[in-house]
Amino acid sequence: MFRNYRLLAAVHSGAGTAKRYIRAVNQNSKQGDVEVRSAGRLAVPIPAGLRLTPRKSSALTDLLNVMAQGESIAMEGARLQATIAPTRESRKFLRVQARHERFHARIFETAGRWISGGTVRPTAMPRELLCWQSQTRDAVRANDFPTSVLIQQVFLEGLGHILLQDLERGIMQHGVNRLAGVRRLILSQEAEHHHFGIKMVEQARQKEPAITRRLLALSAGLFEQAHELLATFHEPFEILEVERGDYLAALRATIPAWLHETH
Ligand SMILES: [Fe+2]
Ligand SMILES: [Fe+2]
Numbered sequence: 001m002f003r004n005y006r007l008l009a010a011v012h013s014g015a016g017t018a019k020r021y022i023r024a025v026n027q028n029s030k031q032g033d034v035e036v037r038s039a040g041r042l043a044v045p046i047p048a049g050l051r052l053t054p055r056k057s058s059a060l061t062d063l064l065n066v067m068a069q070g071e072s073i074a075m076e077g078a079r080l081q082a083t084i085a086p087t088r089e090s091r092k093f094l095r096v097q098a099r100h101e102r103f104h105a106r107i108f109e110t111a112g113r114w115i116s117g118g119t120v121r122p123t124a125m126p127r128e129l130l131c132w133q134s135q136t137r138d139a140v141r142a143n144d145f146p147t148s149v150l151i152q153q154v155f156l157e158g159l160g161h162i163l164l165q166d167l168e169r170g171i172m173q174h175g176v177n178r179l180a181g182v183r184r185l186i187l188s189q190e191a192e193h194h195h196f197g198i199k200m201v202e203q204a205r206q207k208e209p210a211i212t213r214r215l216l217a218l219s220a221g222l223f224e225q226a227h228e229l230l231a232t233f234h235e236p237f238e239i240l241e242v243e244r245g246d247y248l249a250a251l252r253a254t255i256p257a258w259l260h261e262t263h
Pocket of ligand 2: 074100101157189190193
């Protein structure tokens with residue numbers, strides 16, 4: 001509980017504190033156990049003042065919970081990928097990414113709990129996320145790094161980054177403006193992870209041109225799953241009165257043409 005207060009303090013205090021928080025997590029984390037020593041003086045109670053009806057509060061909590069689920073999958077994925085990545089540099093990047101994702105998951109979990117008034121409101125994990133999780137596990141088991149990257153950093157991260165931008169507007173619209181600094185930080189980290197993924201699949205293609213066909217076929221399925229996954233966000237965004245963008249078009253725009261020539 002106390003740890004959550006500290007985390008909320010980090011959220012409320014903006015990007016500078018979030019960076020210190022991440023640094024503390026990086027320094028103090030041991031086998032998944034997070035301890036935050038440097039945020040002690042920042043412990044504050046949860047502030048009131050949200051302008052949310054119960055229906056909006058539930059919708060926002062569901063959105064935050066699904067984001068937290070996506071972050072947990074990204075965390076597990078990056079940890080697993082670090083065991084099969086081809087270079088020291090990429091393994092290091094993935095280990096750092098896993099720490100980022102753990103931080104993101106905790107931020108969303110805590111924000112969800114905060115918005116629902118301190119109670120845990122369970123949200124079912126979308127089928128597509130479960131599917132991406134098991135596809136990633138299979139790819140790592142098969143030592144297939146490019147496939148794992150396509151699922152995780154290219155699609156999951158790409159989509160997460162796009163959705164976060166609208167979620168940010170939804171949150172701001174409802175008066176939770178103190179989250180802005182941390183959200184900006186998360187957005188920039190997601191963009192970094194996505195760029196890493198694009199770089200990795202491009203490199204894999206240069207090294208082995210025959211991989212193009214296989215990844216293209218795989219991305220056709222991933223685009224369909226992304227479409228289904230996005231549908232689960234329609235209702236909550238509608239309740240929150242957030243105008244939705246064309247997410248699939250935005251995702252396509254960030255992915256190299258050779259991965260979606262037929263879509
Ligand atoms: Fe993340
Ligand atoms: Fe990420």
